[in-house]
Amino acid sequence: MTEKATIVVHSGDMDKLYSALIIATGALSMGMEASLYFTFWGLERLVTGKLEKGALSSMNLLGLGKWMVRRRMKAANVASLERLLQDFKELGGKIIACEMTMQIMGIRQEDLRQDLIDEYGAVGTYVQEARESSITLFI
Amino acid sequence: MADIKVDVRGETCPVPLVETRKALRKASPGDTVEIIGTHPASKKEIPMALKALGLKLVDIQEEEDVWTIKVGT
Numbered sequence: 001m002t003e004k005a006t007i008v009v010h011s012g013d014m015d016k017l018y019s020a021l022i023i024a025t026g027a028l029s030m031g032m033e034a035s036l037y038f039t040f041w042g043l044e045r046l047v048t049g050k051l052e053k054g055a056l057s058s059m060n061l062l063g064l065g066k067w068m069v070r071r072r073m074k075a076a077n078v079a080s081l082e083r084l085l086q087d088f089k090e091l092g093g094k095i096i097a098c099e100m101t102m103q104i105m106g107i108r109q110e111d112l113r114q115d116l117i118d119e120y121g122a123v124g125t126y127v128q129e130a131r132e133s134s135i136t137l138f139i
Numbered sequence: 140m141a142d143i144k145v146d147v148r149g150e151t152c153p154v155p156l157v158e159t160r161k162a163l164r165k166a167s168p169g170d171t172v173e174i175i176g177t178h179p180a181s182k183k184e185i186p187m188a189l190k191a192l193g194l195k196l197v198d199i200q201e202e203e204d205v206w207t208i209k210v211g212t
Contacts, residue, residue, distance in 0.1 A: 022152065022153045025153050025156075025157050026153045026156060026157075028157075028160065029153065029156040029157050029159065029160035029188055030156070030160075030187070030188040030191050030192070031188065031191045031192045076151055077149055077150060077151055078151055079150075079153075079154050084153075087157045087161070090161060091157070091160060091161065091164070
């Protein structure tokens with residue numbers, strides 16, 4: 001059986017989304033399967049047009065910190081979140097959207113980036129993915 | 140048998156690794172994939188990925204911070 005990485009993306013912070021996507025695309029690149037389970041603030045980033053809208057998890061300074069970090073990321077030629085998501089999908093990664101979060105936050109399927117989402121699920125879907133995974137993280 | 144080139148000079152984590160994997164997935168058996176890059180960690184990590192994928196590292200060279208990795212498929 002192929003090894004697998006399953007990551008819960010709970011945070012909608014820009015830097016944490018980077019961590020999740022870099023680990024996930026890295027796992028796929030090294031021959032593993034990967035699933036991302038988007039919930040709470042993480043799921044909000046999959047609402048159309050909101051991918052890059054997350055704050056910095058620390059030192060955001062009302063957006064000034066984020067602006068500075070983004071500038072340095074640009075100088076270092078860091079890939080955009082959109083590109084990482086496209087690479088994740090191209091390499092066969094799976095994206096699951098949390099249905100309960102959708103209910104709580106009033107997010108409808110048509111509000112979400114349906115081009116990216118493979119499945120809508122609940123805790124059972126996560127547990128089933130995680131029990132088959134050698135790496136599981138909560139970000 | 141084709142010779143596929145992947146130029147990731149100036150790219151940083153995780154792009155060299157990801158672009159390598161994308162090229163390897165598209166390659167046909169017998170093709171050679173040559174990756175050229177500058178990101179230091181990827182020079183170590185691409186061979187780790189190749190090992191995990193069961194692919195053959197044909198050659199690895201470095202000259203003035205630019206490395207070249209050749210892979211057989």
